[in-house]
Amino acid sequence: MYFSEHLKEKLEDYMSYYSKVRIVRTKKREGLIRTRLLGASVAKGEVLTFLDSHCEVNVNWLPPLLNQIALNHKTIVCPMIDVIDHNHFGYEAQAGDAMRGAFDWEMYYKRIPIPPELQRTDPSDPFESPVMAGGLFAVDRKWFWELGGYDPGLEIWGGEQYEISFKVWMCGGEMYDVPCSRVGHIYRKYVPYKVPTGTSLARIRNVASNLCIDSKHGATGTELRLDNCVKDGTERTWSHEQLFTFGWRQDIRPGEPLHTRKFCFDSISQSSPVTLYDCHGMKGNQHWSYRKDKTLFHPVSNSCVDCNPAEKKIFMNRCDPLSETQQWIFEHINMTILQKFNIYNNS
Known part of the structure; x- marks a missing residue:
């Protein structure tokens, strides 16, 4: 979503060169989750792919994701998230590269090594992960809505990766990280926008x-x-x-x-x-x-x-x-x- 005045009509003129791109606007600030739900509700493709705006996809990033979904439509697949430096835009893999997603008891997302008994013979093979990082994944559109999509009550970002991950595993699905799919992500030094205060637990x-x-x-x-x-x-x-x-x-x-x-x-x-x-x-x-x-x-x-x-x-x-x-x-x-x-x- 963009709020700058000069990005309204000019943005639509610029994107008119891309016939497969549609611009959907909300009447007010809805936050990441409800905006993603809006986009998913008007999407027509068989597979939904969610990416953050501050990402750059690498060569041949999409076919490895689609392959896993073709094998089992009840699968959510995530690319390897590489790091784009926020100062000079240098590109490199995260420390440890292929690692599983997890969380601590304060619900902070963590990356943990793959245990020896689950190590793959071929390091390029997809591997199961308990929890996704959140922002980058592909999913069969029908399966996404069978899961209930995102909870529309979630504000801004943070927590949605656990909701989706738990529902996938609890509802008979699978979740894989795919080493052959690489997407770069800019990890910003600070959050450049205001977050509403007062999140309630009940x-x-x-x-x-x-x-x-x-x-x-x-x-x-x-x-x-x-x-x-x-x-x-x-x-x-x-x-x-x-x-x-x-x-x-x-x-x-x-x-x-x-x-x-x-x-x-x-x-x-x-x-x-x-x-x-x-x-x-x-x-x-x-x-x-x-x-x-x-x-x-x-x-x-x-x-x-x-x-x-x-x-x-x-x-x-x-x-x-x-x-x-x-x-x-x-x-x-x-x-x-x-x-x-x-x-x-x-x-």
Whole structure:
């Protein structure tokens, strides 16, 4: 996507020389993932190939990728990602060259050596990898949509490589890195654009209004408000038949978002608004309990989180377990862990 004024009509004139290229524009900034979904939705080819814009493909890079997909359409294939120096554009392979993708317990992407038992006789042969690097891969178009595509709720970039990788292996697919396919990638020294703050780990939906607490765009001191739970009306759903019953799927552990500040719900007294403030870890105004009647209880003020759906306002009020405007549902979170958290903090 481009935002510079001079790249609008001039860009279309320039790209008109390439008959196979189409320009698709969004009405507002959507971020990498939703923009990729838009491109994939209008693509007509049998195979989708995703590349970052700051890439340069090498000689004969595409046939080795297509070959693996031809052997099994439920395959995602990734090229070897070489390094283009951001200062002088020198080109070289990454240290260790052919290595598998992995991640540590903080969800940082890592490259690890191929173990001896999985070493290939021919070093040019494709090899399986648990996790892709994220930005560069090819996939059968129908298989991509069978997997559910990307989660449209992902913002900017970071995390999508795990989502796609996990779904591939959990849904009976395969993922290969292909040494004969080489693509150069510029690793920038810094990120030249602003990233929205306030990534939340859970979604809290109000029973009465079916709206959700919007904390994505908050800064310290921001009053919480209600907003539509899924802004574009689409949400990926899964049936148990689509997934293998891996036991580890149920073993979710709580973690922390990367590259964001830690904000906590904060309130002063009954009838006051609920705001976001930097987490201080001292309980007090930031101490909350989620109770069995679905209320969010604030011990300091002896009140509960309430809302006005018409005005989309969130505030504290005297607890009324029969009021649906005070009933909240945590979604996409392990409720067992939440209950244990409440027991621990109340002990």
